[in-house]
Amino acid sequence: MPAQAITEALKRVLSDLNIAAPDEKVLEHPAELEKGDYATGIALKLAKQAGMAPRALAEKIVAGLGTIPGVAKIEIAGAGFVNFFLESKVFAETVDVARSTVGKWGRNADNAGKKFMVEYTDPNPFKEFHIGHLMSNAIGESVARLIEYTGAEVKRANYQGDVGPHVAKALWGLKKLALSASDSAALGKAYAAGAGAYESDASVRPEIDAINAKVYDRSDTEVNKLYDEGRKTSLAHFEELYKMLGTKFDFYYFESETASRGIDIVRQHPDVFVQSEGAVVYHGSHTRVFITSKGLPTYEAKELGLAEMKAAAWQFDKSITVTAHEQSGYFEVVIAAMQQVQPELAQKLKHITHGMMRLPSGKMSSRTGDVITGESLLNDLIEQAKLRAQDSRADDTKQLAQDVAVAAVKYQILKQASGRDIVFDRERALSLDGDSGPYLQYAHARAHQLVERARTQSVEPEVDINAAQSDLTRLLHRFPEAVAYAAKELEPHLLTNYMLEFASAFNSWYAQEHILDGSAGSPHKVAVVDAVRATLSTGLHLLGIPAPEKM
């Protein structure tokens, strides 16, 4: 590993020069390939300490480095950067590693032996699967896969609100409109009717409040029946969506279960949670109610119970929760409260937020004025993708349309830093013109088919050590770093950006090279394409995006 050799050589030189090495990572890869495969800015950082001009120090460092295995050239550039260019044989090795370590290419051991739980998606039974759930799912799934790739064991958790006013509204709607609780579409209609009536008709409120109480105490046979059936329908429907999105949860938590545990924890700490106007509250950066004056737990209290249930089910080192940004204030207070009552648990919790999705027109609604749900957005994209899928080479055009739609929406979510709002442009998302999920998929399918074709022509891939250095292979070499960086920051977009750059480099290279030209260089080029195929496939997997072999 040249990176390690360079780092060690740098440390040795600094030690020889009696300069204290900085704690943080000294080696980086420059944004542009012209500036080398690795670079370090330590001469700039340490110039003052060494009492030298940055460039002079850089020269001194380079003089002390001597030759490093795998490094072809060392240059001093700019204000005092030291740039390292690797030998061709290093890239030849990279190509071989990428091709031969299926499912492991780019893996690291940064979290070896650690246990992580990642909670995301969190839709509510009886309600629609919203865009927000789609965003939480896309980010959470990718984060989970990235962490798995750092050697950790990961469990996926889904926390769902199966009790509360929204449920009562849906049940009221089911009864009023005489809809079937076994039809998932009817549940959405019922909720909309109930929610609307609750707002507009004051006489309806007591009815819905009464149903809400009955859901908690299960005293009404008819309500129980409707509730059980509706809950089952809803959860089964969500499973279909998870399957399409590529998520398989290990743990499911429900508010109906976390509620009583949450109340217990709050009641056990009267010094922390105090009475106020009949409710039980916590005074943090702002005051939040944990138990209402009616004695019902709020989401805050339930969260305390949830944390404990999670810890009991799985001895994690870290528990990550992905939710909408609008909940960050709430989470802050809950964690502050938890630091007092469950301190050892509180420090294992980490909250990641995502922003809101908007349409270019501004509002998140369709032409007809309906609110666009996560599900309707997906279905809409699938319909559009079907049109093109019909002309594709795919064996199963329906499956391809689905894969492309999932890629389209997930890419848009994962291409930018989480926590920020997203402007979703349907045309752009589905476009194959670059900066889209389908563009990455297309590059992968092309590489895959090319490797297949080489096999039918009996062209045996073989790396040429002397011809292995190119912009494409130099980028290939950075894949493991991109993965590690994204995993460390819990930011899938860092990998997404790399993937776009890499796919673009491949397309560019492909346009210039003739791979199966029958020449002596052909086996080498096929090996490179195979490495590209493995990288795109692995990268897409880490983003939670399907990678079809034919499009």
Next chain:
RNA sequence: GCUCUCGUAGUUCAACGGAUAGAACGCAAGCUUGCGGAGCUUGUAAUCUGGGUUCGAUUCCCGGCGAGGGCACCA
């Protein structure tokens, strides 16, 4: 009012205190009898504003302006 995000090409996004601020779309000009043109090449264009810290600031700190979220019995 308090508080949390955030403000970068025409648009949508990058940039771990460092090199000439990097892409994609758009726009302009080219490339095709192809191993998949669903592609490629070239050009175009940006750090909201005023201070401060620093050898060096898109990045850190303070003020202003602007956008979005949150601020007690919803989740």
